[in-house]
Each structure stands twice: as structure tokens, then as C-alpha cells.
Amino acid sequence: MKNAVGLILNMDGEDDSLKGFLQHRSLSTLPFGGRYRLIDFTLSNMVNSGISHIGVIGSHKYSSLVDHLGTGKEWSLSRKTQDLSILSGSNNYHIGRLIKVNLRNLQNNRGYLDATAAEHVLIATPNLVTTFDFRHAYDLHLKNDSDITLIFKKDDPLYHLKDNDLYLEFSKNRVSGLHYKREHTTGHFFTEMFFVKKTVLEELLDLSERTGDWDLMDMIKYNIDTLKVFGAQHSGYIKRVNCLENYMKASMDLLEYDIMQELFLGKNSIHTKIKDNHPTLYNDPAQVSNSIVGSGCTIDGIINHSIIFRDTQMNIGSHIQNSIIMQRCEIGRNVNLNYVVMDKDTKISDHTTLVGKPHAPIVLKKGTVI
Amino acid sequence: MNTECVAMLLAGGQGSRLGSLTFNNAKPAVLFGGKYRIIDFPLSNCMNSDIDVVGVLTQYRPYILNNYIGDGSAWALDQIQGGVHILPPYMGQKGGRWYSGTADAIYQNLDFIDRFDPEYVLILSGDHIYKMDYSHMLAFHKEKEADLTIAVMDVPWEDAHRFGIVNTDEDHCIKEFQEKPEHPKSNKASMGIYIFTWKELKKALQDDAGNRESEHDFGHNVIPALHESGKRIFAYPFSGYWRDVGTVQSYYDANMDLLDTNCDFDLSDRSFRIFSNNTSRHPQFIGPQARITNSLICDGCIIFGKVENSILSHDVVIHKKTSLKNVIVHTGAIIEDGAILENCIVGARARIKGDARYITDPADATPEIHVINN
Numbered sequence: 001m002k003n004a005v006g007l008i009l010n011m012d013g014e015d016d017s018l019k020g021f022l023q024h025r026s027l028s029t030l031p032f033g034g035r036y037r038l039i040d041f042t043l044s045n046m047v048n049s050g051i052s053h054i055g056v057i058g059s060h061k062y063s064s065l066v067d068h069l070g071t072g073k074e075w076s077l078s079r080k081t082q083d084l085s086i087l088s089g090s091n092n093y094h095i096g097r098l099i100k101v102n103l104r105n106l107q108n109n110r111g112y113l114d115a116t117a118a119e120h121v122l123i124a125t126p127n128l129v130t131t132f133d134f135r136h137a138y139d140l141h142l143k144n145d146s147d148i149t150l151i152f153k154k155d156d157p158l159y160h161l162k163d164n165d166l167y168l169e170f171s172k173n174r175v176s177g178l179h180y181k182r183e184h185t186t187g188h189f190f191t192e193m194f195f196v197k198k199t200v201l202e203e204l205l206d207l208s209e210r211t212g213d214w215d216l217m218d219m220i221k222y223n224i225d226t227l228k229v230f231g232a233q234h235s236g237y238i239k240r241v242n243c244l245e246n247y248m249k250a251s252m253d254l255l256e257y258d259i260m261q262e263l264f265l266g267k268n269s270i271h272t273k274i275k276d277n278h279p280t281l282y283n284d285p286a287q288v289s290n291s292i293v294g295s296g297c298t299i300d301g302i303i304n305h306s307i308i309f310r311d312t313q314m315n316i317g318s319h320i321q322n323s324i325i326m327q328r329c330e331i332g333r334n335v336n337l338n339y340v341v342m343d344k345d346t347k348i349s350d351h352t353t354l355v356g357k358p359h360a361p362i363v364l365k366k367g368t369v370i
Numbered sequence: 371m372n373t374e375c376v377a378m379l380l381a382g383g384q385g386s387r388l389g390s391l392t393f394n395n396a397k398p399a400v401l402f403g404g405k406y407r408i409i410d411f412p413l414s415n416c417m418n419s420d421i422d423v424v425g426v427l428t429q430y431r432p433y434i435l436n437n438y439i440g441d442g443s444a445w446a447l448d449q450i451q452g453g454v455h456i457l458p459p460y461m462g463q464k465g466g467r468w469y470s471g472t473a474d475a476i477y478q479n480l481d482f483i484d485r486f487d488p489e490y491v492l493i494l495s496g497d498h499i500y501k502m503d504y505s506h507m508l509a510f511h512k513e514k515e516a517d518l519t520i521a522v523m524d525v526p527w528e529d530a531h532r533f534g535i536v537n538t539d540e541d542h543c544i545k546e547f548q549e550k551p552e553h554p555k556s557n558k559a560s561m562g563i564y565i566f567t568w569k570e571l572k573k574a575l576q577d578d579a580g581n582r583e584s585e586h587d588f589g590h591n592v593i594p595a596l597h598e599s600g601k602r603i604f605a606y607p608f609s610g611y612w613r614d615v616g617t618v619q620s621y622y623d624a625n626m627d628l629l630d631t632n633c634d635f636d637l638s639d640r641s642f643r644i645f646s647n648n649t650s651r652h653p654q655f656i657g658p659q660a661r662i663t664n665s666l667i668c669d670g671c672i673i674f675g676k677v678e679n680s681i682l683s684h685d686v687v688i689h690k691k692t693s694l695k696n697v698i699v700h701t702g703a704i705i706e707d708g709a710i711l712e713n714c715i716v717g718a719r720a721r722i723k724g725d726a727r728y729i730t731d732p733a734d735a736t737p738e739i740h741v742i743n744n
Contacts (some may be wrong), residue, residue: 264652268651278405279404280654281665283663289660292656
């Protein structure tokens with residue numbers, strides 16, 4: 001993969017349902033799965049596939065991204081041969097609808113594209129939960145001499161796609177049409193990961209300068225006959241976190257051993273920022289089942305079907321189920337939580353009961369004290 | 371960079387009393403408390419004491435240890451010029467030889483210490499579990515204008531015969547040494563932590579190297595010789611948790627102390643943290659039928675069975691219908707369906723078959739600890 005450079009940018013915007021979590025961070029650094037941030041998956045997949053130069057376009061809320069990625073050391077991207085670049089940020093141009101890949105964000109980073117010697121660019125969104133080896137798709141991309149290779153997945157009703165998500169239409173093995181969900185659906189949807197030839201990307205950038213059309217997916221859609229567009233199939237587990245409901249689903253999927261195994265126990269691991277925590281202490285009254293637990297916790301209560309992040313303190317007599325408790329939360333005595341998502345540094349005092357609904361969990365913002 | 375005091379960590383011993391735990395691993399690199407290795411304690415102490423230069427003397431089975439120490443960044447010992455330096459035996463113009471004793475190991479690295487031109491040298495060993503701010507001991511050493519300061523702690527009188535005992539006057543000046551005495555005159559035991567004034571240490575090591583009778587050991591040769599020559603030797607009183615983990619039983623007991631709520635040794639205390647060289651692992655997965663009580667569990671574990679009063683290192687897999695009680699499991703071990711283990715230490719990457727039964731008599735207050743390796 002020496003001849004490809006990675007580019008990570010958010011193609012899903014920030015859904016209103018996730019607002020509570022995204023006041024001080026972008027979607028890419030939304031905590032996930034007990035110790036990760038969403039971007040860890042895409043970033044690790046790129047690194048594990050042998051991509052050595054990766055650029056990240058963040059939102060204007062940069063501090064959590066910079067804090068999380070640092071020099072990229074945890075992803076082996078802080079070496080003389082491999083690097084991570086935090087690029088100029090995106091502007092959320094919201095003109096009536098969300099543009100998936102806004103070429104103005106690439107135009108702002110033209111210098112980065114110009115400087116790379118790589119001939120291909122892998123562009124992916126940071127909010128995917130999946131382990132994917134890009135090498136096979138890359139080989140196809142080269143073999144077909146494609147301009148663009150879109151990575152797609154067979155449609156799945158559980159996937160919960162949105163109106164502006166894209167479906168692929170095939171003719172022979174080439175992609176002959178791209179359709180927004182609101183227009184037309186086919187059996188294959190776009191995963192928001194694709195390879196594009198750098199020369200083609202540059203031409204499209206120049207074209208958009210002239211025409212004022214900044215939507216890359218639209219440009220591919222309307223020029224599908226003149227561009228050589230192919231598809232590469234993703235056959236494993238994938239969830240895209242683009243709303244609270246999908247965040248809950250993807251989180252709870254981790255409690256299925258098969259999915260957890262595919263995501264975390266394969267040959268390649270998902271890397272993340274490392275913390276110096278002591279091992280988690282389960283005290284005598286603790287009863288934990290069917291859950292994921294991070295390090296540094298002290299647990300005295302009952303937990304089932306939940307995700308507990310690092311450094312959580314949970315006191316005696318409390319019961320957590322179907323909930324997500326992010327880093328450094330403190331849960332008092334005799335607290336009852338069901339379908340609750342607690343952001344970092346939240347404190348719940350003794351004898352509190354909070355019960356949400358499966359499709360509408362209670363969301364507690366970072367630093368809330370109840 | 372602070373070079374007033376350079377630390378030298380003796381990490382070359384085999385640790386043969388730890389049995390199979392040190393067959394292919396040096397004692398300081400043996401896992402402790404799940405995620406830690408024994409050497410984390412002295413290295414984190416150095417970090418918490420503002421010591422910027424640490425030489426680690428290695429000899430026996432050094433690979434895991436060297437790999438673990440890496441560039442020292444885990445303990446903030448990765449600064450330019452300073453930081454952690456691994457010092458194995460080496461060849462010189464007149465040939466080379468193994469380190470033949472604790473004092474010889476330092477003697478062979480006099481030029482390393484000279485390079486930093488320190489005032490004081492702190493000698494540490496890699497087989498103790500404790501938290502200590504060495505800067506207090508250094509301040510004591512300076513205040514007493516000592517040539518050598520030895521950290522000591524009060525041990526129960528009935529255990530005193532197992533330690534090197536010192537007798538002091540009211541000013542903490544050491545008047546007499548007793549090595550594992552049958553009739554101890556005090557209960558102040560040496561903790562194996564020494565601060566020397568560098569020029570005194572250098573001279574003492576040079577004298578010792580020329581002495582053919584000497585075993586080149588700090589405790590047996592160098593310190594008694596300094597005492598005989600009338601040097602100022604003081605005992606720095608330390609009170610707090612300190613354990614020697616040189617034997618299987620003491621190693622096991624110190625691990626189990628972490629599960630004892632009455633024990634004041636707290637690894638979660640943020641004001642004095644013990645750091646370790648962490649790698650990225652997935653969080654713990656606790657299966658539907660798992661039952662975990664009073665245990666320490668590390669990242670990467672997958673648990674479907676019953677775990678009670680036990681410590682699991684990284685990446686341990688506990689299958690269903692298993693039962694673990696009072697067990698220490700090292701990294702990557704797999705406990706298969708149906709196994710029942712009590713009072714054991716399971717070595718790294720061991721695979722325990724489902725028919726394994728290590729059951730101890732509940733009436734036995736001090737059951738023998740089995741070390742299982744394969």
C-alpha cells in the first residue's frame with residue numbers, strides 16, 4: 001500500500017440526536033466500546049492494511065482530536081517512515097442538505113495532496129465500527145485500473161441508513177449508478193470508504209473550482225459513465241455511528257461474542273490512546289455479566305448488558321443495565337440505571353433511579369452531577 | 371536534567387527461588403498485580419522522586435526485561451541524554467566477564483556513572499514491591515552528611531531473623547550489622563535500598579575489586595568494609611508497605627495483599643502512581659454466565675467462568691464451567707471448560723485442560739501454592 005495515502009474525514013455530519021455528546025468534541029472522538037474513540041477503527045484499519053501516511057481532517061472542535069491522536073505513536077504513525085498529519089479543519093457547509101465529501105475541505109488541504117508521492121488516495125469516514133483490511137479492495141482498484149473504487153456492503157435492514165446515504169447500482173461488474181436512499185435503493189450500500197486515483201481527484205477538484213459544485217459524491221454520480229468506477233465488497237461486520245440509535249446498537253453489538261471476536265480478537269488489533277490505569281477491581285458485592293469493562297474501575301454493584309469505560313467508580317447496592325457509562329463516572333449507592341448513556345465525568349448521587357427507553361435512552365452530558 | 375543523584379537498579383539476578391516463573395524471564399520482569407512487572411515499582415519510584423538517570427544492570431535472561439523497559443517512556447525516563455540505560459556485561463580491551471556480584475556489576479559500570487558526574491548514587495534492586503519517594507531519603511542522607519544511608523523498616527520481631535538487621539543510636543547512626551541473626555538485637559531490617567556519596571562508593575568499589583577474598587556483594591562485603599573503616603553509615607527509617615517477593619510464597623502473598631481491603635497498599639492512588647509499559651488491548655469481556663468477586667482483572671481478558679479472589683493479567687481466557695479461587699493467572703493463559711483451580715499461579719500462555727483439578731483442603735490454612743506452566 002506504499003502508493004496510497006489515507007485521508008479521514010467525516011462524511012456524516014453530526015446528527016442532532018448526538019448533540020449531547022458533541023458539544024466539546026467531534027464525532028470522530030466520540031467514546032466507544034469501553035476504551036476507544038470512534039476514529040480508532042478507521043485509523044487502525046488503515047495502519048493495519050499497510051498505509052503509512054494518513055491525514056485527518058477534523059471539525060472545528062479540535063482539542064479532543066489533537067489530545068487523542070497526539071503524535072500518532074499509538075498507531076505506529078510517529079516514525080520516520082510513517083506519519084499522521086492533522087489537516088486543516090472542515091467547515092460544515094450546510095446548505096439545505098449535508099454534503100458527504102465536500103471538496104472545499106480537500107481544496108483547503110491541497111498542499112497535503114500535492115506533497116504526497118502516492119498515486120492513490122483512500123478516503124474514509126471516522127465513524128465506522130468495523131475491522132477491514134483494505135488490501136483486497138486496493139488490489140482490485142489497481143487490477144481494474146479504476147478511477148474510483150467504492151467499498152460497499154450488502155443491504156441490511158438493521159443498518160438503519162438515512163435518506164442521504166448512497167446505494168450502488170451495478171452493470172456487469174462496474175458501478176453504473178449511484179442513488180441516494182430517498183431516490184432509489186438497491187441491494188448494496190456505500191460504506192463511506194473508497195479509493196480514488198490522485199490524478200482523478202485533482203481533476204475533480206479543478207472542475208469543482210470552475211463549476212462551483214463541491215459535492216464529490218454528486219460529481220461521481222453525474223459522471224458515472226465517464227469515470228471508471230468499480231465496487232469492492234465488505235463482507236464482515238460494519239456499523240456506522242451516525243445517530244444515537246446507531247450508537248446504542250453498535251455499542252450493544254459488542255456484547256455479542258461473535259461480533260466482539262471479529263472486531264477485537266482477529267489478527268489485527270484496534271489501537272487507541274494508552275492510559276496508565278490499575279487493573280479493574282471487582283469487590284465482593286460485585287456481580288457483572290454480559291458486559292464490557294475498561295481498566296481502572298472499582299466495582300461494588302451489579303452490572304448487566306452494559307459498557308463501562310475506564311476509571312468508573314460504582315458503589316454498593318447500585319444496578320446498571322443496558323447502559324453506557326463513559327470514562328471517570330462516579331455512581332453512588334443504591335443507584336438504578338436502565339437505558340442510560342452517561343458521558344465522561346458524570347456523577348450520580350445515592351438512591352437515584354433513571355430509566356430510559358431502548359430507542360430513547362437518557363443521555364447525561366459530560367460533567368453532569370445528579 | 372537532574373544528575374545530582376543517579377540510580378542504579380540491580381536487575382541481573384536469576385530469582386531461582388521463584389521456580390518456573392523465572393525459567394525464561396528475569397525476576398524484575400515477572401508480572402505482579404495483573405498488569406505490572408516487578409521493575410515498575412522501583413522505576414515508578416524513581417519517576418515520582420525526580421530521578422532522571424537510571425542504569426539498569428541486566429544479565430540473566432534479559433530479553434523480556436529489555437523489551438519491556440524499551441526507551442523508558444512509560445516512566446518518563448526517555449529524556450535526551452538522561453533517562454534509562456540498560457547495562458549488560460560487556461567486552462573491553464582486556465576481555466570481558468559476567469557480573470560476579472552486586473558490587474561488581476556497579477564496579478564494571480563506574481565510567482557510566484562518571485559520565486553524569488553525580489554527587490550521590492542510589493542503589494536499588496528489582497525484587498521489592500513498595501512505593502517510596504527517594505528524595506526524602508536523599509534529603510536525610512545530606513542532612514546527616516552520611517557516606518552511606520540504608521533504608522530500613524521495622525519488621526515483626528519474630529521475622530527479624532530472616533533479614534539483615536541494623537542496630538542504631540538515637541541519631542539513626544548504624545553501630546552494628548547482623549545478617550539473618552539468630553538473636554536479633556533490633557527489628558530494623560535493611561530494605562536493600564542504599565544511597566552512597568559517589569566518591570565514597572567509587573573508592574569502596576575499587577578497593578573491593580582488588581580484594582580477592584571478596585564475593586563483591588554490597589551486603590556481605592562492601593558495606594561491612596565501609597563500616598569497619600569508620601565511615602558514616604545511617605539508617606533511614608521507612609514506614610509503609612514493602613515486600614520482598616523473592617520466593618513463590620512471598621510473591622503470592624504480596625499479590626493477594628492487593629485484594630485485601632485492610633491492606634494499605636493502594637495502586638489506584640493517583641498521587642503516587644505506579645506506571646507500566648502498556649500496550650493497546652481490548653477491554654474486558656464478561657460473558658453472560660460469568661461470576662467475578664473480589665478480583666483484579668486486566669484488559670484483554672475474556673471471562674465466561676467463575677473467578678473469586680484472583681488476579682488475572684492481560685489476555686487471559688476463562689472458559690465456561692470453570693472455577694478459579696485464590697489464583698494468579700499470567701498473561702495469555704487459557705483455562706479450558708470445566709477446570710477447577712485453587713491456590714495456584716498459572717504461568718504466561720499456559721493452557722490448562724478442562725480436567726485440571728487443583729483443589730486444596732479448606733482446613734489447610736497455608737496451602738502450598740502450585741506454579742503451573744507449560
